[in-house]
Every structure is written in C-alpha cells, then in structure tokens.
Amino acid sequence: MNVGICYSRIRRDEKLLLSELRDRGHEIEKIDVRKQTFSLSEPPEAFADVDVLVDRCLATSRSLYTTRFAEAYGIPIVNSAETAAICANKVRNSLALERAGVPTPATDVAFTKESAMDIVERFGYPCVLKPVIGSWGRLMAKLDSESAAEAIFEHKETLGHYEHKVFYIQEFVDKPGRDIRVVALDGEPVGAMVRKSDHWLTNAAKGAETEEFELDDEARELVAEASAAVGGGLLGVDLMETGEPQGSQSSGQDARESGYTVHEVNHNVEFKALNEAADVDVPAAVVDWLEDTVAGVES
Amino acid sequence: MADTVTAEDPITGEEIEVPADVEVGEIIDSPVTGAELEVISVDPVELEEAPELEEDWGE
Numbered sequence: 059m060n061v062g063i064c065y066s067r068i069r070r071d072e073k074l075l076l077s078e079l080r081d082r083g084h085e086i087e088k089i090d091v092r093k094q095t096f097s098l099s100e101p102p103e104a105f106a107d108v109d110v111l112v113d114r115c116l117a118t119s120r121s122l123y124t125t126r127f128a129e130a131y132g133i134p135i136v137n138s139a140e141t142a143a144i145c146a147n148k149v150r151n152s153l154a155l156e157r158a159g160v161p162t163p164a165t166d167v168a169f170t171k172e173s174a175m176d177i178v179e180r181f182g183y184p185c186v187l188k189p190v191i192g193s194w195g196r197l198m199a200k201l202d203s204e205s206a207a208e209a210i211f212e213h214k215e216t217l218g219h220y221e222h223k224v225f226y227i228q229e230f231v232d233k234p235g236r237d238i239r240v241v242a243l244d245g246e247p248v249g250a251m252v253r254k255s256d257h258w259l260t261n262a263a264k265g266a267e268t269e270e271f272e273l274d275d276e277a278r279e280l281v282a283e284a285s286a287a288v289g290g291g292l293l294g295v296d297l298m299e300t301g302e303p304q305g306s307q308s309s310g311q312d313a314r315e316s317g318y319t320v321h322e323v324n325h326n327v328e329f330k331a332l333n334e335a336a337d338v339d340v341p342a343a344v345v346d347w348l349e350d351t352v353a354g355v356e357s
Numbered sequence: 358m359a360d361t362v363t364a365e366d367p368i369t370g371e372e373i374e375v376p377a378d379v380e381v382g383e384i385i386d387s388p389v390t391g392a393e394l395e396v397i398s399v400d401p402v403e404l405e406e407a408p409e410l411e412e413d414w415g416e
Binding site: 065066067068069072073076088090116117118119191192193194196219263294324325326327328 | 380381382383384395411412413414415416
C-alpha cells in the first residue's frame with residue numbers, strides 16, 4: 059500500500075512508523091504539511107497516489123485542517139477529522155466521554171473569572187485548571203487556594219488567547235502518584251504503561267518514569283468505550299486509578315462505579331515511551347491496523 | 358557507535374556529526390549549541406534552525 063504520512067516534525071514515533079512501513083515494503087509519501095496548499099476541491103499533488111493518509115501533525119491546528127481537507131477530497135485518513143476535533147479540545151473530549159457513560163472527572167466550564175470562581179468554590183481546593191487546547195501537561199494549574207485561583211484566572215483573562223478565557227476546571231483526582239496511558243487501535247489496547255512522578259503532573263513529557271501496566275477487564279472495557287466515544291482510531295487513552303469504585307467521580311446522571319476515571323483521549327498519540335517501557339511492538343501493531351484499514355477501504 | 362555523517366551547523370557554521378540515518382523533518386540537537394536543528398535534506402545532510410515550540414503542539 060501507499061501510505062502518506064502527514065507531518066511537520068519527524069519525532070521518534072514517526073521514525074519508528076516509517077521504519078516499520080519500509081521493512082514491510084510499503085510505499086511511503088512523506089508529506090510535510092507546511093509545504094502544502096489546500097484548495098476546496100482538488101487535493102494537493104502529494105495526496106494523489108496514497109491509499110491512506112496518516113495524520114501525524116505535531117501542531118493541533120494543522121491536524122484539524124489537514125484531516126478536514128483529506129475527508130473533503132474523499133481520501134481515507136487516520137484518525138478521522140471528527141476524532142481529531144473531539145480529542146483536540148478538552149471540552150469536546152469530556153463531553154464525549156460523559157455522553158458515552160465513561161467515568162471521567164467532574165468538570166465544569168465558565169467564561170469569566172467570576173463564574174470560574176463559583177466553580178472552584180463548589181469543587182473546593184485543590185482543583186485543576188486546564189487549557190482547553192494543549193498538551194504535554196503545559197499550562198496546567200493546580201489551584202490550592204482562593205488567592206491562587208483568582209490570580210491565575212486574572213492572568214489568563216488578561217494575557218491569553220481567547221481560548222484561555224474558556225475556563226475548564228476539573229476536580230482534583232488524588233491518584234496514586236501515577237496515571238495510565240493506553241495506546242489503542244479502534245478500542246483494542248496495544249499496550250499500556252503507568253507514568254509515575256512525585257509531581258502531581260505525571261506526563262511522560264514532564265519527565266515521569268514509565269513502566270508497563272497490565273490492564274484488567276474493567277480498564278479494557280473503558281478503553282473500548284472511550285475510543286468509541288471519540289470515533290475510534292489510533293488513540294492514547296489516559297486513565298487514573300481512583301482507588302476504589304467511585305461512581306461519584308463521574309459528574310453524569312448515569313455515573314457508575316469504577317476503579318478508574320478517564321481524563322483524556324489523545325488523537326495524535328506519541329507511542330515511543332510505551333514502545334520502550336512495554337513488551338509490545340507498537341509500530342508493528344499500527345502498521346497491521348493500517349493494512350487492515352486499507353484492505354477494508356478497497357474491498 | 359552508530360554511523361554518522363557530517364553537516365554544517367547553521368548557527369555556528371561548524372561541522373557537526375549527525376546520525377547517518379536521519380530523516381528529512383527530523384530534529385536533532387546541535388552538539389555545539391544545544392539548539393534544535395531541523396533536517397531539511399539528506400545526502401548531503403542540510404540543517405536549519407528548528408521552529409520554536411508552539412502552544413498547540415503535542416498529542
């Protein structure tokens with residue numbers, strides 16, 4: 059098959075994927091999206107011969123538009139534009155999980171600092187303020203006190219891009235010093251790892267230590283449901299352990315008892331850390347899945 | 358040690374060693390300045406300063 063890799067930066071993840079594709083003899087079109095132009099009706103020349111496009115754009119904005127254009131041209135792309143749109147935005151991400159009945163931390167949103175303070179007072183301290191669009195644990199704030207909350211809201215309201223005036227506030231989940239990253243293909247886990255840190259942020263990008271994690275049936279079920287909630291694809295599903303079944307962790311009417319809460323699904327998942335931490339070959343699994351995807355499109 | 362090739366550091370002009378299997382679009386750290394450099398061509402390897410981190414980058 060001919061696979062178009064849409065990118066603006068070749069990370070270790072893309073390199074692993076390219077290597078696996080080459081080893082299997084697939085044709086590859088490396089497509090630097092910074093060099094493309096997108097018309098409303100005609101695909102860029104670089105898209106002409108591909109069987110499938112793989113969106114690996116590092117920049118979320120580029121990912122969102124590249125996937126939209128590909129679908130407008132009728133060219134298969136993974137992940138889909140809708141999955142990208144849901145996963146790229148924490149509000150949409152949380153709404154999708156909630157709608158699907160997946161346990162997810164209680165989250166409220168407000169548009170002014172006064173209303174945001176109402177949320178914080180309701181949640182109590184600490185609680186967590188996250189940027190609606192953002193990654194790698196950046197611009198996350200643990201709000202420990204009223205004065206800190208007021209100051210952060212004022213800074214965001216005064217200094218930020220308009221998206222920073224959407225205050226996404228989440229209950230603080232007292233996780234056991236780690237969270238769980240699952241890489242999944244259409245809801246089927248490829249592998250999982252815990253990310254451990256003494257810091258409250260446990261992103262691998264923040265230097266957390268990683269270690270393979272054995273998923274139990276409940277976690278597998280939640281991964282499948284979370285994947286379906288955002289439209290499936292190659293995804294990174296992030297879970298936290300709540301310590302005990304805590305249906306109240308979910309803000310929904312149909313909250314169910316669960317030992318986990320799913321805080322996020324990532325559509326442009328980085329898998330190099332999992333590939334090193336766990337006894338799994340993530341790029342091989344991804345290419346298997348791409349081959350099946352293309353076979354499905356062609357049949 | 359992995360195979361290396363030489364390329365010119367775009368910031369200092371010095372010859373630096375980079376892995377022989379670099380890809381166009383890959384980022385390497387300059388051994389001279391520590392700055393991130395983007396591979397813009399291979400054979401021969403040409404480098405330029407990598408773009409600054411943007412707010413919407415990530416997973």
